[in-house]
Amino acid sequence: MEKKTIERITKWVAGLALPLILVAFLAFGTEAGIGAIAGAALSVANWMALRWLVEKIMAAGDRARAVLVLLLVVKMALVLVVASILLRWVDGIGFTIGMGALVLGVLIGALHGHLLGETSGDDDVAPAEGD
Numbered sequence: 001m002e003k004k005t006i007e008r009i010t011k012w013v014a015g016l017a018l019p020l021i022l023v024a025f026l027a028f029g030t031e032a033g034i035g036a037i038a039g040a041a042l043s044v045a046n047w048m049a050l051r052w053l054v055e056k057i058m059a060a061g062d063r064a065r066a067v068l069v070l071l072l073v074v075k076m077a078l079v080l081v082v083a084s085i086l087l088r089w090v091d092g093i094g095f096t097i098g099m100g101a102l103v104l105g106v107l108i109g110a111l112h113g114h115l116l117g118e119t120s121g122d123d124d125v126a127p128a129e130g131d
Contacts, residue, residue: 005113006051012112013047013105017098024097032094038086039098046079047102 017040025033053075057068087095 002113002118005110005118006055008113009106009109010047010051012109013101014044016105016108017041017044017101020097020101020104024094028091028093028097031091032097035091035094035096036098037094038090039095040101041098042079042082042086043099043102043105046075047105049075 021033021036021040024036050072053068053072057065057072060068083095083099
C-alpha cells in the first residue's frame with residue numbers, strides 16, 4: 001500500500017472519530033457517548049499500531065519480519081483484551097459506534113484514493129499473452 005493511501009486512511013480514521021462520538025451522544029445519550037469515546041480511542045490506537053507494524057514489516061528482513069509478525073498477533077490479542085475490559089464498563093452500542101471509525105476510515109480512505117485515480121502499482125504489470 002502506498003504511503004499516500006496510508007496517510008489518507010489515517011486522516012479518515014481519526015477524522016471520523018468525533019462525528020461518530022457526537023452521533024452516539026445525540027442518538028443514544030451520555031452512556032453511549034462515553035462508550036463511543038472509548039471505542040473511537042481504541043480504534044485510532046489500533047490503526048496507529050497496525051500502521052507502524054506494517055511499515056516495519058514491509059521494510060524488515062526475513063528474521064526481523066518473523067518477529068514483527070508475531071508482534072502483530074500480540075497486538076491483535078491486546079486489542080481484543082482491551083475491548084473486552086472496556087465493554088465491562090461502557091455501553092456496548094456506543095463502543096461499537098466508536099469502533100466504526102476504524103472500519104469506516106479504512107473503507108472511505110481507500111475509496112477516496114481509488115476515486116482520485118491512485119493505484120497500488122500492481123496495474124503496471126504487463127498483461128500475459130492471450131489476455
